[in-house]
Amino acid sequence: MKKVKLGVLVSGSGTNLQAILNACKKSSYPAEVAVVISNNPEAYGLIRAQKAKRLSIIISHKDFETRESFEKVLHDTLKEQKVDYVILAGFMRILSPFFIKKWKNKILNIHPALLPSFPGTHAIQQAFDYGAKITGVTVHFVDEGTDTGPIILQEALAIKEGTSLKKLEESIHKIEHRLFPKAIELVSKKKIRHVGRKIFLGRS
């Protein structure tokens, strides 16, 4: 089986990267991590990549004068590694239309809330502070808006009365680590269909 090549972008601890690396260990899994790129030289995600014997590259945005020149190197590096899909696994840089247009329907992101509720950063805390009764996790394609792209998978989670923020974060991350590899599998196997902005599951 020819595996789909993933380029995983991280900025931090990389627990989602780890879940993807673990899923990729199965011979039946349709994708493999071709490269892990971090804009943050200190990201623990880089160590995870090295431990899994995956190519890891630091491209620090601080070394570039403009967002576009940073993204040009990012794009060229992903192309050099023959990446099919770009996976945002806690990547803390906003990608501009310059990059997003080049990878239309090829960038997946995970968001720790049920979009379109609570987009942007600190989504778990936002839902918790708001007093939402239900939150969850969304995996979506990235478009030019902030967390507005077509939704691939979502899973809901009830926020029980008296739950602490810490407990909620743990429960959300547990879902993320299951949902992201599942969404990547569906996309890699082409078991999704774009109908306008909607994604239908089932072979295209």
Ligand code: GRF
């Ligand atoms: C996750 O909560 C993800 O939803 C968000 O950033 C966090 C990354 O965590 N986009 P990790 O680096 O994968 O541990």
